[in-house]
Amino acid sequence: MFFRKYGDIVTGIFYAALGAVTIYLAQQLPKSRVMKIGPDFMPMVIGILILFLAVMLLISALKNFKANAAKAEAMPADTSDYKRVLASLVLVVIYVNILAPVGFILSTLGYLFLQIVVLAPNDRRSAKNILIYALIDIIFVFVVFFLFRYGFKIVLPAGIFSL
Amino acid sequence: MGALAQLGAATLRVCEPTSLFLMIAGVAIGIIFGSIPGLSASMAVALMLPLTFSMGSSLGMNVLVAVYIGGISGGLISAILLNMPGTASSIATTFDGYPMAQKGEAMKALGVGIVFSFLGSIFSFIILTFFAPMLADIALQFAAPDNFGICFFALTMVAVLSSGNMVKGLLAGMLGLLFALVGLAPIDGTARFTFGIPEMRGGFNTLTTLIGIFAVADILVSAETIGQGIKAVPVKKVWGFGFSLAEFFKWIPGAIRAALIGTGIGILPGIGGSTSGMLSYVTAKNMSKHPETFGQGEPEGIVATECANNATIGGALIPLLVLGIPGDGVTAMMLGGFLIHGLSAGPLLFVKNADVVYGIFAACMVCALIMLIVEWTCIKAFVQVLKVPKHVLLPLILVLCAVGAYATNNRIFDVQSIVVFGVIGYLYHKFKLPTTPFVLCFLIGRMTEEYLRRGLMRFKTFGAFFSRPIFTGFFAIAVCVILWAMYKEFKAARAEKKAAA
DSSP states (O other), X not given: OHHHHHHHHHHHHHHHHHHHHHHHHHHHSOOOSSOSSOTXXXXXXXXXXXXXXXXXXXXXXXXXXXXXXXHHHHSOOOOOOXXXXXXXXXXXXXXXXXXXXXXXXXXXXXXXXXXXXXHSOGGGOSHHHHHHHHHHHHHXXXXXXXIIXXXXXXXXXXXXXXX | OOHHHXXXXXXXXXXXXXXXXXXXXXXXXXXXXXXXXXXXXXXXXXXXXXXXXXXXXXXXXXXXXXXXXXXXXXXXXXXXXXXXXXXXXXXXXXXXXXXXXXXXXXXXXXXXXXXXXXXXXXXXXXXXXXXXXXXXXHHHHOOHHHHHHHHHHHHHHHHHHTTTSHHHHHHHHHHXXXXXXXXXXXXXXXXXXXXXXXXXXXXXXXXXXXXXXXXXXXXXXXHHHGGGOOOOOXXXXXXXXXXXXXXXXXXXXXXXXHHHXXXXXXXXXXXXXXXXXXHHHHHHHHHSSOGGGTXXXXXXXXXXXXXXXXXXXXXXXXXXXXXXXXXXXXXXXXXXXXXXXXXXXXXXXXXXXXXXXXXXXXXXHHHHHHHHHXXXXXXHXXXXXXXXXXXXXHHHHHHHHHHHHHHHHTOHHHHHHHHHHHHHHHHHHHXXXXXXXXXXXXXHHHHHHHHHHHHHHHHSSSGGGGGSHHHHHHHHHHHHHHHHHHHHHHHHHHHHXXXXX
C-alpha cells in the first residue's frame, strides 16, 4: 500500500536529494587546467538533470496525489512476503562477505542450503524435502568447485578449507 | 584467385574431421558460458586461448571463433527461460522472450531466437567475407566526436524505451549514468565518487551490474510471492522451430534491418553487441504497426535483438582483421590469439596469411551452422530448466553468478557489488522504476564521456564537432528522437486527461 500511495513521492525526494549531493560532490572535483570540460563536467550535468527531473516527478506526483491515492485504496492489499525478502537479503549479504575468508566450499554449502529453505513454500519444507535440498546443495557445490578448479582452471577463494 | 574460390578451399579445410570436432566442442563450450548468467563469452575465449597454444594457427583461430559465436548466441537461452540475460548482448531478448516463455511458448521463442541468430551471423559473415577491406576504410573515418554522436543517440533511446512514464524512465537511467562515473575519470584519471575506498577506483564491472540487477533482484522479487505456492510454467510442444513459413517471411524485413544495424554497430570499434541489440529492439518497436505488443511476448522483438547481436560478430571482426583494432572485450581476446599464433592482424594479414583469413571466414559460417544444429537439438533439454522449482533454481543461479563475478577479475569486491545492484533492482521493482534504462545508461555512460572528452581534446570546442557530417547526422537524429518522444508523451498525457474528464 505504502509503495503504491507514496511511491512516486519517495522516489522524487530520493532523486532530488541524490541530484543535490551529486552537484555538491561534482563541485568538489578538481577542474581541468587544460580543457574547459574536465572530470567534473559529466557529474555536474547528470546532477542537474537528476534534480530537474526529480522536481518534475514530485510536482506531478503531488498534483495527482488524490486521484492516485484513491486508485491505490481500491486495489487489493499488498500480500508481499517481506519476511522471505529480508531473510534472503541477509543471507546474500552474509554470503558475499564470508566467501573470501571462509572459502567457496564451506560458505556456499551453508548459503545455498539456507537460501533454498528460506525460499521454499511452507508445504515444501517436510523432512524429506529438506533432505533433498541438502543433497542438491552438496552435489552442486562440489560439481561447481571441481568444474571451475580443474575444468576451467579458475581458482575460487580457498579460505579455511579447500581441496 | 577469387574470393569465392579461396572461401571454397578454406571451407574444405575447415571441414576436416579434427577441425570439425574441435569446432563443435568450441561452440558447445561457448553456449554453456553464454547461457549461464555470470559467465561470459569473453571469459570463454580467455579460457580457450591457452588450449590453442599447441594447435596450428588456422585450427587455433577456428576454435576461438567457434567459442565466440557460441558464447554470443548462448545468451538467448537464459534470457528467454529465466529472464536473465546470459551476456550483455541479449538484454533485449528478455523483453519479449520471457513473456513468451511464461505463456507456454518457450520452445517457439527459443526456435525464433536460434534461427534468427543464425541468419544474423550468416548475413554479417557474408558482408565480412566480401566487403571487409572496403568497410574498414569507413570505420577509419569515425573519430571520437562521431562515436560520441552514436553514444548520445543510443542514450536518447532511454526516452523512447520509457514512453508512458518518461520522467521516471529518465530518472531510472540517470542513476545508471551515475554508477558509470564511479572510478577513475577517462583521459586524466581523476578519482570520482570512490569515497576513499581503493576497490572503487576500478569502477563497477559491467557483468556484476547485470548479475545484480537481474539475478540477485530476481531472488528478492520472487521471495515476495514464492510462499503462496508454485506455479508451473506450461510448455507447449512444437514441431521444427515452432513457427510457420508465413510468419518467417513476415519477419524477414525486420530481420534484414536488424542485421544491418548489428553489422554497422559491430564495425565501429568500441560500441559492441549490447548496444546493437538494444538499438535494434527499439527501432523494431518504433517501426512496428503494433508497438503495444512489444514487451508482451512479441516474436518480432526476439528477431530484432538476436539478429542484431549476432550480426555484430561479423561486424566486429572487420576492424579486428583489417586494422588490428579490437571492438570489444571478446575481440581484444581474439587479438591476443592472433599474437600467440604469430599473426599480426592488420592490412598485411590479407596479403601474407590469406589462407588463415579465409579459414576464419569459412570457420565463421560453419560455426554458425553448428550453433544452429546444436542449439536446435538441445531445445528440449533447455526447457527442462522450467521444470526445476524456482526456490531451488534461483539460489543455484545466484551461486553461479557469484562465482562468475569473482572469476572475471578475481576481486571479491565484484562479488560484493552484486548485492548493491541487487538491492537497486529490487527497489526499482518496488517503486515501479524500469531497470532497462539503468542498464543501458550504465553500459553506454562511460563510453559517452570518454568519446566526448577525447573529441574535445582534438577539436577544442564542442561547436567544431558539427564540422563532421557523421556526428551532425547522429546528433540531429538524436534531437529529433527526443522531441518526438516528448511530443508523444505530451499527447498521451492530454488524451488521458480528456478520458478522465
